[in-house]
Every structure is written in structure tokens, then in C-alpha cells.
Amino acid sequence: MGQNKKTAITPTRMEDYPEWYQQVVKASDMAENSPVRGCMVIKPWGYSLWERMVAVLDGMFKKTGVKNAYFPLFIPLSFLEKEAEHVDGFAKECAVVTHHRLEAGPGGGLVPAGPLTEPLIVRPTSETIIGDSFSRWVTSYRDLPLLINQWANVVRWEMRTRTFLRTSEFLWQEGHTAHATAEEALERTRIMLDIYADFVENWLAVPVIRGVKTPSERFPGAVETFCIEAMMQDRKALQAGTSHFLGQNFAKASDIRFQGSDGVESFAWTTSWGASTRMVGGLIMTHGDDDGVIMPPKVAPAHVVLLPVFPKNADPEAILAYTRETADLLRLENYGGRPLEVEIDSRDMPGRNWDWIKKGVPLRLEMGPRDMAEDAVFMFRRDTGERCAVKRADLAKVVTETLDAIQKNLYDRALAFQKTHTCNMDDKAVFYDFFTAKNPEKPEIHGGFAMAHWCGDGACEEAIKKDLSVTIRCIPLDAPKEEGGCIFCGEKSMGRVVFSKSY
Amino acid sequence: MGQNKKTAITPTRMEDYPEWYQQVVKASDMAENSPVRGCMVIKPWGYSLWERMVAVLDGMFKKTGVKNAYFPLFIPLSFLEKEAEHVDGFAKECAVVTHHRLEAGPGGGLVPAGPLTEPLIVRPTSETIIGDSFSRWVTSYRDLPLLINQWANVVRWEMRTRTFLRTSEFLWQEGHTAHATAEEALERTRIMLDIYADFVENWLAVPVIRGVKTPSERFPGAVETFCIEAMMQDRKALQAGTSHFLGQNFAKASDIRFQGSDGVESFAWTTSWGASTRMVGGLIMTHGDDDGVIMPPKVAPAHVVLLPVFPKNADPEAILAYTRETADLLRLENYGGRPLEVEIDSRDMPGRNWDWIKKGVPLRLEMGPRDMAEDAVFMFRRDTGERCAVKRADLAKVVTETLDAIQKNLYDRALAFQKTHTCNMDDKAVFYDFFTAKNPEKPEIHGGFAMAHWCGDGACEEAIKKDLSVTIRCIPLDAPKEEGGCIFCGEKSMGRVVFSKSY
Structure with missing residues (x-):
């Protein structure tokens, strides 16, 4: 966009990148801060993106034999203490439940009552509580490998928080697997890392570097932590997914033992791996520009928004009918494994166009009487600002091809940026x-x-x-x-x- | 099944219904108790059913314009106190977070540290925290109706718990809507009740009675609570979903106001509605028999299990190939809006067949050399025990038709039972x-x-x-x-x- 053009987001990325980020989150209507310290509210537009990310990742996990399950939100304090490095890493910042009731206090208001004999920690991660189940589920080599994932909320009491990037509560998946050999566990650790890299690069259009953490940056209790790192537009790194080889550390802490085919009993080898709503922040910071978010088409909550325009003396009903017809036509198409998501915004008010630019919908299609006369629509591309008239007969093809072009362009320019820096x-x-x-x-x-x-x-x-x-x-x-x-x-x-x- | 036949579940329903239920949950491998008081672990077979239930319900909600979002796990104590009846209803049994850190205590172990200035309640339901967001999102009649749902975990500190039916932590969805008029809010309350009834009857095959609660049984703070009630096989009622008309009570408590088209400011009219993992318990108790769970085909985690049999002197590779071929053939079919879910269990061990009976897979297909010679399989129906040989050329048709018959039979016999009693x-x-x-x-x-x-x-x-x-x-x-x-x-x-x- 031209240098003199007013941007939708103030400040621009160059002026103040952290503040630009917060303003983009707000302007795109993806999330807001909540009155609960460090916790965010994920609004429908942001949550819809997350749902799409969940669906794709979940499918990838399941293809490799992983099954979903659900484990308790609360972890007894004594469980957390089972693994020495682990407790050191997570005890510093956690929500502690100490009571199970409220009672009228002496001042009239409610005060905590019913003290628990053992405090419960709101899970910051679930190795220890899942390990407890695994210790019951695994007795023989025939029970292995055990490949489990859960989609859940977790809490880490962060002092400085930023929407999506670092929040006290966040949504994530945490996979936990147990294996008969170290080799197999390491292989699984790598398989999951590759899935994360594949997902982040090919769906979120964010290029990453795959690597292994140094000992000081490892997950507390892990033998080896693998990660993918992406470069944001302020050239800082964002870790977008981690996969941990836990050796036998957690198997020993949780007593996960199995009898081998030779009758000999051993501790299992375990892994864990996670990715979170943080990826949403990474997506925004990688692709966003001074006008707002740019959604990669393959995960966009909506691919196309239709914007009927109503000049004076035109028949609004005819224009609306034309718009709905166009929507129906597009909804027959598939893109990225699902039907095209098409929104219609028929509000005739100023700022309508900018709302969708800020939200980052890949394509906007305007249509009014002149377009109708040509049996066409006018298409605007969010990533490059290009615009052109498209005949409706060609529309489905042009739209899906342009979405592909946008997906590729977003990745290519992020990769070029990463390489330049x-x-x-x-x-x-x-x-x-x-x-x-x-x-x-x-x-x-x-x-x-x-x-x-x-x-x-x-x-x-x-x-x-x-x-x-x-x-x-x-x-x-x-x-x-x-x-x-x-x-x-x-x-x-x-x-x-x-x-x-x-x- | 015959009277003298040994059953897979001990005790039987007649002998001890509550204990039968616990044993079925265990035998079907759907869930287990956790070491955290009152919290369950939902195992893959149980979670897979829940995932299916979520997918179907979520689609039904979205068709009526509802959008998903996510709100904080924690509710400040002062928020809960905003609605008088509401706090009375929920303060009695809730998990209270009072600290945000752990420190080494005088005895060496960790103790809670970093006391919070205001205790946080782990959400037992989210009217008050979502109301806070709504108060910001709603300013004009143009913002209404606001139709929001969240899929989340909630915690109610129950004294007596039973897996799926009553647990301290459970999974659910809670819908929250705001409207300009009482009529519209009431209509939405009824729309959601009808969705629950439709889902529970047509997907879970559980007949229900739709009704309205008496004042003493209302949701705390509601003006009217609608519900669906199902009859279990011990003839007790199970509430399977509720939809609340909240009047302006929560709008006043949370200050959700809007300016009407006439410029006059009013409080919004709100609703909330929820259904939970409790439905899983209701499904088990409605359809289960003395051999275990019976899954209604439309939500079954697997529709069909293939059980290759390996007689001595037979070529196991040929039988396995035949089994895989059969699976591929079936997976091309659709049932209940998704591809047929087919499991292969090629473990050659005693009890294999019973494992799948207890899990409640609607159809079991055995195949060995004799079936291969006839290009057929031998089909067992879980609900009636009927069995017959089916030519592979007819298999896809016979399987989908039989699944329909099972779905219908489960509903019909549950309805007959309800009517009888x-x-x-x-x-x-x-x-x-x-x-x-x-x-x-x-x-x-x-x-x-x-x-x-x-x-x-x-x-x-x-x-x-x-x-x-x-x-x-x-x-x-x-x-x-x-x-x-x-x-x-x-x-x-x-x-x-x-x-x-x-x-």
C-alpha cells in the first residue's frame, strides 16, 4: 500500500510493533482482555480460527494412530512433586485451589470455606496426572505404544501477559505417549514435531526452523525438547510447538512399568508434545499488516465476504438476490478440505469494507447494479490489494485459484522475510x-x-x-x-x- | 438373551442397577475414576462418543446462527455475587483458587503462596463472566440477538459422585444469548430445548419428555427453566438438557443494556442452555444390557468391528487381506453424516469378541476361511443378538440398513419401556x-x-x-x-x- 495512505491500524508495525499487535487483535475482533487477570476472552472470529486449527491438527494426529481422551483439570500437589525438575519448573506460577465452598464471612460477603486436606493445582500441563492413568493402563508390551492426546485448557500464572501469546489460561492440546523402547519414543517425538512443522508451514503459512533446545531451555523433566521456531515481523522468534522426549523420567515418577515379551519388567519411555492458542498470535504477527490481520485461506474462518452495494434508485431486493445467488454458487466449492465459507454483509453503512479488511478475510467481492449488468462481481484481494472484475461463470475457479495464490504468497513472503533477517x-x-x-x-x-x-x-x-x-x-x-x-x-x-x- | 446364559456384566441390572452401571462403564473402557476426588478420566472409547456428540450438537447450534467463543475458567468472587439467587445456588459447592504460587514450606514440602487479593471461583457455569463481556458487546439493538456458545469444562464440588452422571468436573456446552425482547428470548429458549430433544431422541435414541421446571427446581436466577427428561432402566428420571429463560435478571446483574431503534435504553433479555457429559451416562443407562453398553449407530465411536478368525492350517495372511479388503469396502459408505467407522481386531485371543460386546459396537463381522470361500462374512447384531451370513456383494447395503434398524429398535424399545412405566x-x-x-x-x-x-x-x-x-x-x-x-x-x-x- 502507498506510503501516504492512512492505515487502519494505529500505530503501524514500524512505529510500535507490540502496540500494533494489541490493536490488530482488537480491530479484528478476535479476542479481548477479561477482568480476570491474564485471562483472555476469545471472541467468535478468533475462536472460529482456533476451531479450524483444532480440526486440522486433530485429523493429522489421528492419522498416526493417536486417540483423544480427557483427564482431570486438577492435579494433587503431591503428584506435581513426583518429578523434581518438573515441580521446580511449574510450582512458581500456578493456580492453587485450597477450598471447596464459600460461606458468609464475618463482614457479610462470602469467604472461602471447606479447606482441602491437600491443595489442588490447576493443571499447567498434565504429565503427572496422565502418568497416573498410564500406570494403570500399561502392564504388558502389548499395551504399547499408548498414543493419547487431550484438548484442554491449562493455567500458568504469568506475570506479564499478552493476548494469545502469553496468557494465564490458554487452550492447547497435549499429547502423551508411552513406548517399549527409547528409539520408538524418540521416533514419535520426531513424528509429532514434523506434524507441527507441516501444519504451521502448510496451513498457517508460517515458515519454521525445526530444532532441539539446549539443556537450559528444555521442558522441565524432559531429556530432549524439540521445537519449531518462527520469525515474527519484529524479527523476534516465536516457539510454535514443542515435542519432548521424556526418557524414563516420568515413567519412573508415575510408575509406568510393563512386562516385555521376554517377561522382563521395565519402565516405559514416554513423550509429550503440545501446541496452543499461541499459534493464533504467531499467525497474526507473521501475516498481519498495517490494515489488520491477513488470514491464510486454508484456515480462514471465512474465505470470502460478499458486499452488496446499494446505489440510490437501485432495487435493493434484486441486488440482495444476486448476492445470495452468488453465495450459493460459491458454497458448492471446496477449499482446503471443507466447503468455501462465505459471509454476506449487507449492512449499508460506512466502515463495512474496513471491518473485513481488519478481520483479514482473504477475498472481498463487491456487487451492485453495474456488476449485475455484466453478470460479474468485483474482487478485492486482501494480501496484495489487487482488484479486478470477475464474470460469475468463472467465479468459482478464480476464487479457489486466488485463494491458493494468497496461501502461497503469504508463505513465500514470510519465508523471504525470515531469510533476509x-x-x-x-x-x-x-x-x-x-x-x-x-x-x-x-x-x-x-x-x-x-x-x-x-x-x-x-x-x-x-x-x-x-x-x-x-x-x-x-x-x-x-x-x-x-x-x-x-x-x-x-x-x-x-x-x-x-x-x-x-x- | 436366554435366562440361563451367563452375562458379561456382574451384577445384572435386576440384581443391582447402580453397581451394574459402574461395572458397565468399567467393562466398556469408557471412563475411570481419577485420584482427584470426584473427577473422572474419560478414556478413548468414551471420549470418542463424546466427540461425536459434540460434532452433531455443534452443527445443530450453528445452523441456528449460534457462534462459538471462549471465556475464562475463573470467575472473580464478586462476579458470582452479582445475582442473589445465582450465588446461593452455586457458592455451596465450588473450587476456590486462593493462591497463585507454591513455595517450600517449613516442613520441606510445597505450600500455597502468593495469596490473591480476591479469590477466584472455578466456573460452575458462566452466566456472570459471559455477562461481563456481553455488557461490552451489546450497545445497540443492532448488536442483538447475540448468540454465543462455549464448549468447556466446569466444576461443581459434588459430595456424591458417579461417573458421567455427577462428577466434580464435567465437560459441557453452555449457550448464552441476549435479545431485544422477552418474546424473542423465550423463543430462543424453546428453539434450544427442541434441539436438545431432537438430538437426544434422534441421535442418542433416548425418548424424552419436554417440560418446564417448577419454581423450586429452576436454575438459580432463571425466570423459567425448560428441560428434557428421560427414563432410565431403573425407572428413574435423568435430566438430559436444560434451557433457561433468564428474563432481565442477569442483564441487570451484569449491566447488559442496549439502545432501541427508538433511542430508548433497556436491559437485554437473556437465555442460557446446556448439555453435558451426563448424556453419556444417560445413553449407557437407557440402552445398556447385562452384557454391557449398546451404542446407538448414529453416534457410535465405531459402527462395525471386523474379527478375522484364524483356524489351524489356514493362511493368516490371506484372512487378514480379506479382512482389510472388507474394511476398505465398508469405509466407502456413509452413515449418519460420516464415513462408516470400521475397526479391525486381529488379536487372536480369548475374550476378543466379548470386548466388543461390552463396548457396544452395533455390528460385529466375523470372517474366516469358510466365509472367504463363500465371499461372505458372518454378521452379529449387538442389540438383538441376531446373526446371519452376508455376501460381500450385499454387505454395504445390509450393514447400513441394519444400522438403521438398530437405531430404530433402540429408540422404540426405550420408548415402549418409558410408556409402560x-x-x-x-x-x-x-x-x-x-x-x-x-x-x-x-x-x-x-x-x-x-x-x-x-x-x-x-x-x-x-x-x-x-x-x-x-x-x-x-x-x-x-x-x-x-x-x-x-x-x-x-x-x-x-x-x-x-x-x-x-x-
Whole structure:
């Protein structure tokens, strides 16, 4: 869009990226803050996107043999304590239920009553409570592998929250599997990582780097944490899904044992993997522009909105009939595994068009008497702003092809952005500059993913974090072996890792 | 099944209905108790049924314009207190979050820390927290009607729990709508009641009576509560869905106001309506027999299970290939709006057949070398025990037709049972006898739905409840006007109501 054009969102991304994000969430009507500290309300437009994400991911999981189940919201305190690293990681920020009743207090208002003998934690993640079930479900090698997923809400008492990205309550899925061998568990960990990457790249149109976390960034209690990392438009990283190889740590904590075909009893090998409403935030931050959200067509709550225009002296009923006819025609088509979702907005009021731009509907079709005369509609493309008249005879074909083009364009430009802002770096001063100095002449060289060598010492990682608020996002899985010197201490390293600021 | 036949479930329904229920839940592998008091674990077979129920109901809601959203798990105590009757109804049994951290205690273990300034209630229902959002979303008559639903977990701290029927945490949907007029809100209340009745009767094959609750049985804060009531095989009633007309009570409590087209500001009229995992319990108790669950085909997690048999000297690979071929053939068919769900169980072990009987799969197809020679399979029907050979050329047709027959049979026999045990009653002694005296000669006249006159006085209702643990389940919507005398006091009444024991 032209430089002088007024944008729908104030401030723009360049002016204030964090505030732009909050304004886009608001303007697109996807979510709002709730009066409950750190908890969001997901509004219909945002929830509809999440429903679509759930449906696609759920189908992908089930194709690999995963079955859904549901486990309690509450975890007894003693369960959380079973795994030492795990409790350290999650005890800091959790909602604690201590009472099961309210009573009239001395001041007249209600006060908590009925104290529980053991406090309950609102699940921040469910390894320990699901492990308890697994310990009953698994007795023989014939019960393995056990491949379970749950869609649920979880709570982590965050101090600083941001809609979708970091909220005290969020929606997610958490998969939990148990296996007879370490190899099989590791394979499952990788299968799920690949599903996340496939989903995020091919459905959300967000390119990612697959990698493994350093020990300091691992899930508390995991042996290895795999992740996918995406670059947002402020060049910070967003972790969009994680898959953990838990070794036998949680099997030992929860007593998940099985008798092998040889009669020997062993602890199972387990995994867990999760993705959350955070992906919604990642989608907005990857594709959004200064006019609002841009929905990737394959997960868009609506693909097309029809906007009848009513000039004076025109017959509104005829225009409405034409609009409904066009909607019916489009609804016969399929896109991304479901019928085209078509909205009609016949409100004749100013700002109508902008509402849909801000919401990010991929295509808008205007139609009035002049279009009717041509048996056509006027099509506007959200991602590029292109517009053209389309004959109704060609409409279904043009719409589905253009949706494909939008899906591809969103991915391609996000990938180009990521590549532009990913640089190999071998000089410590340049590295520090990359993350600190703002160069107004060349803003594009400020920040992003620095591919740099790391010796493997947590102390170097910690020092960089302290100096720059930059962490190792991951050790990429496809990184070539390459000898080099640690960006911090110069000691020998065998490959580059991804350094970045992050959400 | 024959009288002397050993049953899969001990005890039988006649011997001990409540214990039969618990054993069926266990034997069918649908759910288990969790170590968290009153909370259940829904296992894959049970959850898969729930997923199917969610998908169908959700589609029905959306067809009437309802949109899904998501609201916070936690409700500030002050919100709950906004509606006087509402807080009285729900403050007695709720999980109270009082802290947001755990710290090492003096004894070494973790103790709650970070006390909250205002306790949070884990939602027992969301009128007040959703009302808060509605107060922001509604400003003009143009914003109405607002039709919102959420699928969520809720918590009510129950003292006596039973899997699916009454658990501290359960899954449900709660719809919340706001309207410009009382008439429109009442109409919506009825639309949703009809959807519940349609779903429960035509999908779960459970016949229901639609009615309205007496004041004492209303949802706390509602002006009118509509419900559907089903009869279980122990002749007790189960409430399977409720739809509440809330008048302006919650709009006033939450300050949901709108400006009418005439410029005048008014409070909105609201409704709420819910159905829960309780329906799963109702399904089991309606259709189950002494061999386990019987799944109504339209919601069954699997329609058909294929059971290859491997006699000695037969080629197992050929039998397996034949089985897979049969599965592929069936999976091309649709039933109840989705492809036929076909399971293959090729475990060659005793009890395999019974596992599927207990789980309630509508049809079992056995196939071995002799069936292969005839290009046929041997089909077993779960509801009637009927069995016959079916040529594979006819299989798809026979399977879908038989599934229809099963769906119909389950409904018809449940309806016949309900009708048999529903009696008009005008004599107080007979009425008391109906609910107390066990007549071994005529057990069928003991208990059930007593259709009796009631004067409308809560004191009569209360006295009957005290004497018999029998309540008025509903005032049926389709009851004919009929003058009579109250079954308790003899005062004038204009129609019969449904008295019954209940879950």
C-alpha cells in the first residue's frame, strides 16, 4: 500500500510493533482482555480460527494412530512433586485451589470455606496426572505404544501477559505417549514435531526452523525438547510447538512399568508434545499488516465476504438476490478440505469494507447494479490489494485459484522475510551490534536470527542472555556440520545455532 | 438373551442397577475414576462418543446462527455475587483458587503462596463472566440477538459422585444469548430445548419428555427453566438438557443494556442452555444390557468391528487381506453424516469378541476361511443378538440398513419401556405405593413416571419430596388441559405433572 495512505491500524508495525499487535487483535475482533487477570476472552472470529486449527491438527494426529481422551483439570500437589525438575519448573506460577465452598464471612460477603486436606493445582500441563492413568493402563508390551492426546485448557500464572501469546489460561492440546523402547519414543517425538512443522508451514503459512533446545531451555523433566521456531515481523522468534522426549523420567515418577515379551519388567519411555492458542498470535504477527490481520485461506474462518452495494434508485431486493445467488454458487466449492465459507454483509453503512479488511478475510467481492449488468462481481484481494472484475461463470475457479495464490504468497513472503533477517555471524562485536545497535540507515540489519557457533557451555548461553536478552532458540536439525568458534568464548564448536530475541 | 446364559456384566441390572452401571462403564473402557476426588478420566472409547456428540450438537447450534467463543475458567468472587439467587445456588459447592504460587514450606514440602487479593471461583457455569463481556458487546439493538456458545469444562464440588452422571468436573456446552425482547428470548429458549430433544431422541435414541421446571427446581436466577427428561432402566428420571429463560435478571446483574431503534435504553433479555457429559451416562443407562453398553449407530465411536478368525492350517495372511479388503469396502459408505467407522481386531485371543460386546459396537463381522470361500462374512447384531451370513456383494447395503434398524429398535424399545412405566395416578395411596412398595408379583408397577395433578403449591411438592424422595421432573409442554385434584392436598389443578425419582 502507498506510503501516504492512512492505515487502519494505529500505530503501524514500524512505529510500535507490540502496540500494533494489541490493536490488530482488537480491530479484528478476535479476542479481548477479561477482568480476570491474564485471562483472555476469545471472541467468535478468533475462536472460529482456533476451531479450524483444532480440526486440522486433530485429523493429522489421528492419522498416526493417536486417540483423544480427557483427564482431570486438577492435579494433587503431591503428584506435581513426583518429578523434581518438573515441580521446580511449574510450582512458581500456578493456580492453587485450597477450598471447596464459600460461606458468609464475618463482614457479610462470602469467604472461602471447606479447606482441602491437600491443595489442588490447576493443571499447567498434565504429565503427572496422565502418568497416573498410564500406570494403570500399561502392564504388558502389548499395551504399547499408548498414543493419547487431550484438548484442554491449562493455567500458568504469568506475570506479564499478552493476548494469545502469553496468557494465564490458554487452550492447547497435549499429547502423551508411552513406548517399549527409547528409539520408538524418540521416533514419535520426531513424528509429532514434523506434524507441527507441516501444519504451521502448510496451513498457517508460517515458515519454521525445526530444532532441539539446549539443556537450559528444555521442558522441565524432559531429556530432549524439540521445537519449531518462527520469525515474527519484529524479527523476534516465536516457539510454535514443542515435542519432548521424556526418557524414563516420568515413567519412573508415575510408575509406568510393563512386562516385555521376554517377561522382563521395565519402565516405559514416554513423550509429550503440545501446541496452543499461541499459534493464533504467531499467525497474526507473521501475516498481519498495517490494515489488520491477513488470514491464510486454508484456515480462514471465512474465505470470502460478499458486499452488496446499494446505489440510490437501485432495487435493493434484486441486488440482495444476486448476492445470495452468488453465495450459493460459491458454497458448492471446496477449499482446503471443507466447503468455501462465505459471509454476506449487507449492512449499508460506512466502515463495512474496513471491518473485513481488519478481520483479514482473504477475498472481498463487491456487487451492485453495474456488476449485475455484466453478470460479474468485483474482487478485492486482501494480501496484495489487487482488484479486478470477475464474470460469475468463472467465479468459482478464480476464487479457489486466488485463494491458493494468497496461501502461497503469504508463505513465500514470510519465508523471504525470515531469510533476509537470518545471518551467519562469526564476530562477537557484530553479533552484539546485531542485537543492540539500531541503525536508522539500514534497519534491516538490526535483529533477527543470528546463526552463530556455540561451544555447548551453558555459561556462554547465560552470559549472552544476560547481556542481550537473546537466547538460543534451537540447534537446527538440518544444520550442516561445520567447525567454528563459540561466538562468546571462541572455544571449539561443531555447528551453528539460532540466537534470537523471542516471545 | 436366554435366562440361563451367563452375562458379561456382574451384577445384572435386576440384581443391582447402580453397581451394574459402574461395572458397565468399567467393562466398556469408557471412563475411570481419577485420584482427584470426584473427577473422572474419560478414556478413548468414551471420549470418542463424546466427540461425536459434540460434532452433531455443534452443527445443530450453528445452523441456528449460534457462534462459538471462549471465556475464562475463573470467575472473580464478586462476579458470582452479582445475582442473589445465582450465588446461593452455586457458592455451596465450588473450587476456590486462593493462591497463585507454591513455595517450600517449613516442613520441606510445597505450600500455597502468593495469596490473591480476591479469590477466584472455578466456573460452575458462566452466566456472570459471559455477562461481563456481553455488557461490552451489546450497545445497540443492532448488536442483538447475540448468540454465543462455549464448549468447556466446569466444576461443581459434588459430595456424591458417579461417573458421567455427577462428577466434580464435567465437560459441557453452555449457550448464552441476549435479545431485544422477552418474546424473542423465550423463543430462543424453546428453539434450544427442541434441539436438545431432537438430538437426544434422534441421535442418542433416548425418548424424552419436554417440560418446564417448577419454581423450586429452576436454575438459580432463571425466570423459567425448560428441560428434557428421560427414563432410565431403573425407572428413574435423568435430566438430559436444560434451557433457561433468564428474563432481565442477569442483564441487570451484569449491566447488559442496549439502545432501541427508538433511542430508548433497556436491559437485554437473556437465555442460557446446556448439555453435558451426563448424556453419556444417560445413553449407557437407557440402552445398556447385562452384557454391557449398546451404542446407538448414529453416534457410535465405531459402527462395525471386523474379527478375522484364524483356524489351524489356514493362511493368516490371506484372512487378514480379506479382512482389510472388507474394511476398505465398508469405509466407502456413509452413515449418519460420516464415513462408516470400521475397526479391525486381529488379536487372536480369548475374550476378543466379548470386548466388543461390552463396548457396544452395533455390528460385529466375523470372517474366516469358510466365509472367504463363500465371499461372505458372518454378521452379529449387538442389540438383538441376531446373526446371519452376508455376501460381500450385499454387505454395504445390509450393514447400513441394519444400522438403521438398530437405531430404530433402540429408540422404540426405550420408548415402549418409558410408556409402560408411565401411569396416570389420581389416588394418593396408590401414588405412595408406586414409589415405595415393591410388589414381587408385578415389579412393573413399581416406580417410574407418575402423571399426577399438582395444585402449584411448593409445600405439597416439598412434602412429597421429603416423604418419597420424589420430585416433579417437569410440567410437560404437551400435557392436555385437564381439571383434577392435587395428588397431595386435593386442591384444584389444571393439569398433570411428571413425578419421579431422579438422578
